[in-house]
Amino acid sequence: MRKYLSIYKATLLEELQYAKGMFLSFIGTGIHIFIFFALWKYLYSSGEKSIISGYTFAQMIWYVTFTEFLTSFSSSNIVRKTPTSDIVSGNIAYTINKPYSYTGYIFSRFFAESTIKMIINLLCSILLGIILIGPLNTFQIKYLPLIILIMFLAVIIASLIRLIISYFSFWIENSEPFQWLYKTVFLIFGVTFPLEVFPVWLQPVIRYSPVYAAVSGPVKMLVNFNINEFYGVLVSQLFYVFILVLIITIEYKKGVKKLNVNGG
Amino acid sequence: MSSVNIIEIKHLSKTFKIKEKEKGFKGSLKSIFKPKYKIKKAVNNLSLTVEKGEVIAFIGPNGAGKSTTIKMLTGILTPTKGEAIVAGINPAKQRKKLAYKIGTVFGQKEQLWTHLTPYDNFKFFGAIYDLKDYEIERRIKELNDTLELDEFINTPVRNLSLGQRIRCEIAASLIHKPEILFLDEPTIGLDPVVKENIRVLIKRMNKEFGTTIFLTSHDVGDIEKLCKRVVIINDGKVVLDDTMQNLKYNYLNRKIIEVKMKEKVNLDDEDGITILKDKEYNLKLSIDVSKKSVADVIKLLNTDKIIDINISNEPLENIIANIYKGSKK
Amino acid sequence: MLTEVKNQFKVSLLSIKYSILRSMINKSSFLFSVLLMFISNASFLVQWIIILSVSDGADLSMKQILFLWGIMAGAYGLSNIIFCGVHYLPQYIISGKLDAYLVQPKSVLISIATSQTSMSAFGDLLYGYAVVLIASPSVITFLYASLFIITGAIIYACFVTIMYSLLFFSINFRDLVTTLTRIPTSFGTYPENIFSGVLKVLLYTIFPIGFIVYLPVRVLLTNNILIALIVILFTIFMVVFAFVMFNMGLKRYSSTNLMNARV
Incomplete structure (x- = not known):
């Protein structure tokens, strides 16, 4: 464990230099949030509605702000591009002989980057939300520890899926299109709208999908906490963490084997 | 006798303003609001003439002003003071017109499309210089004879060896029969046999086409074998301008x-x-x-x-x- | 003058052809990218079905959304097939590859713009035509769509060029400017009804998505030929503006060579 901690620390220092870049990339996120603010404002005001699918305007905006916040972590190049380029260039062969697991190495780096990202993006997100819509009245501070827990698990799930897709590169030359697909699916079914906005027949499908565990579930708890639903989210998250870890372990093993057979 | 001078450089100078940054966060802030500049004279009052058909080595240590000079001669950079006339044209004023008369090979920077064959590349560069299709074909044949490209002219460039690539780079830069060829480190990274090969070809090109060659290199072999005249510059100034023979005689x-x-x-x-x-x-x-x-x-x-x-x-x-x-x- | 234009055109066509050939070297990878970009675009229709399901009382129609997505995807796609090189400007400036174009007797900007292409852009272009024609399958729609996909592609490439030309004055703002170049595409897939005030002014000026998408959608919905003319005039203005800015930048580059710190 200590070696991963030292990778974490080293990356932390390295990434600190790029804090300015992260700040800039929040501009892009902020623009997305702003577009959704304009869209929902238009939709709420044009029908003179105060509630859509059980959400107030304020809850809807905070929902989008925090789904964007959550997805900003897993869009990191460390889980999305680094493994692919390591595999394609054959550099991964050097890391195989090292006394740590490659997946562990990637995650140590990912957590380091996420630490800095969290500080910057959390501040910016809260600031933007307050400017756009004002404080969120339905947020209850006493549930904060529980919310932090499921937020953390959500980031793990999303980044595991990203990494699983990156490891596709063991078999196919270009795994990037799958990353777009992931992004689009998550954007449409999780980031943009809460579960309740979708047609009734579609809701169960989304509820049991990783999209709910990694995005919409946890953020819903932030804007509108409910202890029963919380347990639902937690169980689903633990299930997906287990499954995804299993998949990535097998995938990596098979991938390396294939690499050895073909000589990279 | 100025008519035979293909390059005339008169009191050429180029100064750069370099932003100086102090260390640390405070220094960064300071450099934004109150930037400090250091003046660097990359080329300092340099005068030089090159005759048509000469092969000249232009050498000096890193940072001596070699590439700044070449950039001014090819129209990439405009001089701060003085002027250069290349093939009767002022590069700073008529960059495009000059382009038809010069060829450039920058050793580390590839100009070729790597997924295409040399033949297709030559066609492309021919079009850049407004050559008609039949003119391009004729020229490719000539270059093929001189530079011996036959065996790989139809192989995509990415599958060629480094030496073959350089030969193609040189051929591509000669497609429009330039009067002067600027070669910047042409043999960098090549093995001795290939180096020798390239040198022979450059020499032949100079003889057969009468192309003036302006060469920079770190490789003493290039200079010794190719050039009759050596110009050494340091700190933006000419420190020696002599024939290869004299250089050897006086310093040997x-x-x-x-x-x-x-x-x-x-x-x-x-x-x-x-x-x-x-x-x-x-x-x-x-x-x-x-x-x-x-x-x-x-x-x-x-x-x-x-x-x-x-x-x-x-x-x-x-x-x-x-x-x-x-x-x- | 005329032969100069003709020669430039010939080189540009060749350059575009070679770029496209390069992107197709690996056929399966190419087709896969195109297909997935198509699917990825198409899935946004789900988003709009959801939005429209809760939009009672709002002035939004599926037809409008299809036109919007069609023109945006089409223009963005075409721009990134033909002029993808403009996105590489910062890289070319920093790596010194710009020098290679400066010693050629052709327009530096056009040479750079046509030197690259994007595989997935073909998926965008196909998708653009597909949804526009689903919304209104007629010859007139096809002609209008083609016109606006072309003007949009040109305006977008010019916008990116203008933004990156600022880098000639200080390369330090590379990341910020890169972020700014993405703004029009973010706004381009949402109808203009939802934006108002200062923002709307910005979308018709600095980030000219109004001329890339919003006005063309109006033409497709209302057949107003006057608006089409305005779009064409604006396109010409953008081309001139982009060349002026880029050439000013080049002049600056020739006198400072930006990378002077590494002489």
């Missing part, structure tokens, strides 16, 4: 003598002799032949006791390094 007045003796000899530094190495029975001396003849030195050594002897010229590399050092003082 040193010989290196290495001997292996039966028994130890005692020899001290004296006028004209410098002892480079003295280890047991092995001795390495540097002789200034203008002060002491080789024969005299050998007599000093007691000829009966010599097991082995090797007399050689001082390598050109050392000579050039010494000139650089001298100009610094």
Whole structure:
């Protein structure tokens, strides 16, 4: 464990230099949030509605702000591009002989980057939300520890899926299109709208999908906490963490084997 | 006789303003609000003429102003002071017109489309220089004969060896029959055999097409084998402009003598002799032949006791390094 | 003058052809990218079905959304097939590859713009035509769509060029400017009804998505030929503006060579 901690620390220092870049990339996120603010404002005001699918305007905006916040972590190049380029260039062969697991190495780096990202993006997100819509009245501070827990698990799930897709590169030359697909699916079914906005027949499908565990579930708890639903989210998250870890372990093993057979 | 001068550089200068940054966060802030500048004279009052058909080596240590000069001669950079006339054109004023008369090969920067064959590349570059299709075909044939591209002219560039690529780069830059070819480090990264090959081709090109060649290189072999004239610059100024022959004659007045003796000899530094190495029975001396003849030195050594002897010229590399050092003082 | 234009055109066509050939070297990878970009775009229709399901009372129609997505995807796609090189400007400036174009007797900007292409852009272009024609399958729609996909592609490339030309004055703002170049595409897939005030002014000026998408959608919905003319005039203005800015930048580059810190 200590070696991963030292990778974490080293990356932390390295990434600190790029804090300015992260700040800039929040501009892009902020623009997305702003577009959704304009869209929902238009939709709420044009029908003179105060509630859509059980959400107030304020809850809807905070929902989008925090789904964007959550997805900003897993869009990191460390889980999305680094493994692919390591595999394609054959550099991964050097890391195989090292006394740590490659997946562990990637995650140590990912957590380091996420630490800095969290500080910057959390501040910016809260600031933007307050400017756009004002404080969120339905947020209850006493549930904060529980919310932090499921937020953390959500980031793990999303980044595991990203990494699983990156490891596709063991078999196919270009795994990037799958990353777009992931992004689009998550954007449409999780980031943009809460579960309740979708047609009734579609809701169960989304509820049991990783999209709910990694995005919409946890953020819903932030804007509108409910202890029963919380347990639902937690169980689903633990299930997906287990499954995804299993998949990535097998995938990596098979991938390396294939690499050895073909000589990279 | 200015009509035969294909390049005329008069008092050319280029100064850069370099932003100076202090260390740390405070320094970064300071540089945003109150930037400090340092003036660097990359090229400093440089004058030079090159005659049509010459092969000239333009050399100097890193940061001497070589590439800044080439950039000014090819129209990439505009001079701060002075002017250059290349093939009768002022590069700073008529960049595009000049482009038809010059060719450039920048060793580390590829211009070719790597997924295409050299043939397709030549067609593309031909079109860039407004050549008609039949003209391009004719030219490709000529270049093919001179540069020996036959065996790989239809293989995609990415599958070619480094040496073959450079040959194609050179051919592509000659497609429009330029009057001058600027070669910046053309043999960098090549193995000795290929280097030699490229040198032969450059020489042939100079002879057959009469192309003036302006070459920069770190490789002494390139300079020695290709160029009749050498210009050395340092700190933006010409420190030496001479023929290769003179350079060798004036600076090659040193010989290196290495001997292996039966028994130890005692020899001290004296006028004209410098002892480079003295280890047991092995001795390495540097002789200034203008002060002491080789024969005299050998007599000093007691000829009966010599097991082995090797007399050689001082390598050109050392000579050039010494000139650089001298100009610094 | 005329032969100069003709020669430039010939080189540009060749350059575009070679770029496209390069992107197709690996056929399966190419087709896969195109297909997935198509699917990825198409899935956004789900988003709009959801939005429209809760939009009672709002002035939004599926037809409008299809036109919007069609023109945006089409223009963005075409721009990134033909002029993808403009996105590489910062890289070319920093790596010194710009120098290679400066010693050629052709327009530096056009040479750079046509030197690259994007595989997935073909998926965008196909998708653009597909949805526009689904919304209104007619010859007139096809002609209008083609016109606006072309003007949009040109305006977008010019916008990116203008933004990156600022880098000639200080390369330090590379990341910020890169972020700014993405703004029009973010706004381009949402109808203009939802934006108002200062923002709307910005979308018709600095980030000219109004001329890339919003006005063309109005033409497709209302057949107003006057608006079409305005779009064409604006396109010409953008081309001139982009060349002026880029050439000013080049002049600056020739006198400072930006990378002077590494002489």
